[in-house]
Amino acid sequence: MQMFETYIKNDRHRTLVDKAGRIAAKVEQRVHIAEASAQFPQENINDLRAERYLSLTLPTEYNGEALSLYEFLLMQERLAMGDGATALSIGWHLGIVKELAEDRIWENETFDWFAREVADKQILVNRIASEKATGSPTRGGVPETIAKREGDHYLITGRKTFSTMASVLDYFIVSAYVEDQDTVGSFLIKSDQAGVSIDKTWDTLGMRGTGSDDVVFNQVKVNETMLVELNKQANTKKAKGWLLHIPACYLGIAMAARNDAIDFAKNFQPNSLKTPIAEVPHIQQKIGEIDLKLMQARCFMYQVAQEWDQCSSDQRQELSAELAATKTIATNIANEVVDIAMRIVGGRGLSKAYRFEQYYRDVRAGLHNPPMDDMVIQILAKRAISE
Template sequence: MNLLEQFISNARQQALVELAYKLGEKAKQRVNVAEKTAKLPMETVVDFKEAEYLSLTLPTVYGGKALSLYEFLLVQEQLAVGDGATALSIGWHLGIIKELSEENIWDDTTFEWFAKEVASKQLLVNRIATEPATGSPTRGGIPETKAVKQGEHYIINGRKTFATMADVLDYYLVTAYAEDKETVGTFLIAKESSGITVEQTWDTLSMRGTGSNDVIFSNVDVPEAQLVELSTQRKKPAAKGWLLHIPACYLGIALAARNDAIAFAKNFQPNSLSTPISEVAHIQQKIGDMDLKLLQAHHFMYSVANQWDHYPEKRANLGPDLAAVKTVITNLANEVVDLAMRIVGGRGLSKTYQFEQYYRDVRAGLHNPPMDDMVIQILAKRAIN
């Protein structure tokens, strides 16, 4: 049984999921290359551009599909069934485009120009905010990257870490401390700008295909007009629904592991048995446990997404629920992959199968924001208040 199918309710959703499936299958064929090079393959990026996938979350007036949060999560999960690293990477881009489209963060002229560029050229963009000294920006550290005003330009110097898709992005959204404004600003900077170097530092166990290398800015000259956000001006909504692309990705990895484990169990028959191991009681127990966890995860995530889409007046109060979705799904996803590995046994550690990659990649979800400790504190404060 395909667990995702029961959450598809109309022809538009079906078409979107089918597109994500096709692109996920193409990405899956390049997993070995991505693992060895620790980069998102450029061929995969080209596939997404040719399919006009990078404009899905843009408003229809700019040629996008204006995906709802529910639809965004459907395609994100399906894409991750093919390859989790690709899904997480592209999810950041689509989520940022959705955020910019819906929250009016930029002035209208700048956003209109950028939206048209994304649609016509299928540009790929990501925020790069994490730094060695500050850690995750969700913890509130002030960036050490500095933007110094010189006439009508800014000169930017600093280093960013965990810059997902660093090598293949068209634009970076870079946070820096703007000294003249005495606050943190975000600059829209073309990757090909002079003074930008991508350092190949991505040597992690998990999500190697995201290519989350360091980016170094050395006297990068940026026109003042490319200062697109100031933290003092930006509205701070209580909730960011688009960040559910993170748990949707790890749910997709867990679903892929579940599917592969069941296929293995139905086809593996040791000579000590007269049937495949799928008929063995303790194997069926593990399969049932996987599906129980996945049903819990799916219903929780898509229920919250439905609330976000259909009751916009409630969004300001959905922050704790969104955070809880991330924590619950990423932990359940790890449990599902662990069960899949136990079904397959020692063969799951072999590079012949993909289980060991699922096992490595799904761990990364525990380290994506928001962290479990922060989520528990948020829930506790809501309960007390």
Template sequence: MDLYTNFIQTDRQEQLYQRANRLADKIRDRRKQADHEASLPVSNVADLRKERYLSLTLPKEYGGEDLSLYEFLLVQEVLAQGDGATALSVGWHLGVMKELSEEKLWDTKKFEFLAKEVGEKQTLVNRCATEPATGSPTRGGMPETTAAEKDGYLIVNGKKTFSTMALVLDYYIVTAYVKEKDAVGSILIPKDIKGLRVEKTWDTLGMRGTGSDDLILENVQVPKENLVELNDKPKRPGPKGWLLHIPACYLGIAIAARNDVIEFAKNFQPNSLNTPISEVEHVRNKIGEIDLKLIHARNFMYSVAEKWDAYPEKRSQLMQELGAVKLVATNSANEIVDLVMRIVGGRGLSKNMPFEQYYRDVRAGLHNPPMDDMVLSLLAKNALS
């Protein structure tokens, strides 16, 4: 079954698919390296820049290609088949730029500066919001990182965890409590600045190649103009379609595992059988179950993305669907890779085969936002209200 036949609808999407597929082939060869070193390979970043992948979600006037949400998910799902960690990492960058351009969170001058950096130089940027004491920012904790005004500058001090791509980022968008404003703000900080350093702490079970190390800020001095966002009043978070890059990534990993296990099943014939294991009924049933789960999760994801693109005036009504897509996709991806491991058997745990990394990487999706409990709570609240 060609998993993409039903999802590529236009010539432009076909071209985007081919572009992402070229990159997937290249980064696949470095997947083990990324996993071993627990960092995003600089060669992967160079390949992304060469293909001008980092500006895909920017408006065309800044050198981007103004990807719709549907197209964004399409390329990310393909890229994740090469390396899930690289796809998830660059997905944050692309998502941030999509959010900034669509939601007009910064004033025009500040956004144009960063947009031109990305469009012209393929600059890499990400938000750094998570902290040891606060956990996920989606839970609403107040940042302990602080910014204080002094002589026309902001002096930033603090520590950020889960700082994806920390070692290779060009700019960090750091959340901090701004003392003089008594509010939480976001500060744009360039990489080559005194007092900023990356502490190599990322040593996890899965998604090791994201290099989500700690970012340390010690008396980092930036102009006051680098305060790009200020939330002086708590506001209820709205739906963020770009976060569907997360389920797209984990479904991409599941597709890679599915494709590899089919090849394995067609070619593996133990001496106890007269045929490859692809002819064994319980193996065929598991492969059928894998494709059923993929059809279900992917059709759900892409249908919600189509809704988001087609009816922008109704996006505020999609909060439940967006959360449900993430829950269904990441849980389905885990179930799919578990089925893959049952087909391969004990040899699938070997580092000489790709399956054990799929198994580890896909589990990280359960811990990306929004969490399952928050999604289920929202669904229940809306059902009972």
């Protein structure tokens, strides 16, 4: 854990990280359940609620902790060391709440009600925007989910894919083409509303515990006040610091693989050796390579987070390239680290008796979270050329 401790700078950090650590120890025990069911365990939500984890990014006036970006990443990285799927899933909720609180995208009255629901009831929310035909919403496709106006309400019809935590969410923030407005908007929809159903389609290689099933909307009646965002009125800010929860998660998985590999190397002694393999030069070479890679990625991530926290709102927009680069650097290095860890362990790394094969599968998912590597390279190239 010494490497992780590097970025814990004060007593508040210690308290927050300890909270994440307590939850990590509990959710780690249910990884096998999530792997088998491809669902987010309800017990994990119960543990998160018991620690009031779901309101951490709310402002203090709503009894939140007003986490800085730096603190948010510390907690998410530590949680991911217990279970990456839990950390990634909850990271979406916490990041969305943080963005809504800081940028005030919604009407004040709506956000005030929503924030109190999060604080008092520890409700769980996520944006669900991906669709089979459009792919990732970051690519700019217009959703095929349609919102038709009827008097003072809308009827929502469509299907969303990659809906993380679909079965345990309390609310969905659903993107749709709003016909009467001729633009894309987002609706806040309660998960138990009539016409909402979950199609259990999630059967992937990695991150199985996110339970990212399809959500189907069949003529779901939603009051016009729940049209919380319209693209033509949307905040033009593009830099979203909270999305660094993604690299923090995958670095947490890599840290767990690193720790397990070192533990294995210190305790495994084949009968051909007089010492554990941790004393073998080529194993030490691999361990050193792991730490060098993690130092590079984590230093960059926490430096960007610190800059974000210290910047004004306008200055933060100048960090968009650094935010994107952080995700690409961290997820690629996390994959490299897990690969090296498995080379240390050897064939046993493929056994279900260890978690290495799960780390290997889970960390691959980071390459497909936004922004994609090609988009990041284009961002950096265009900035360099414009300068």
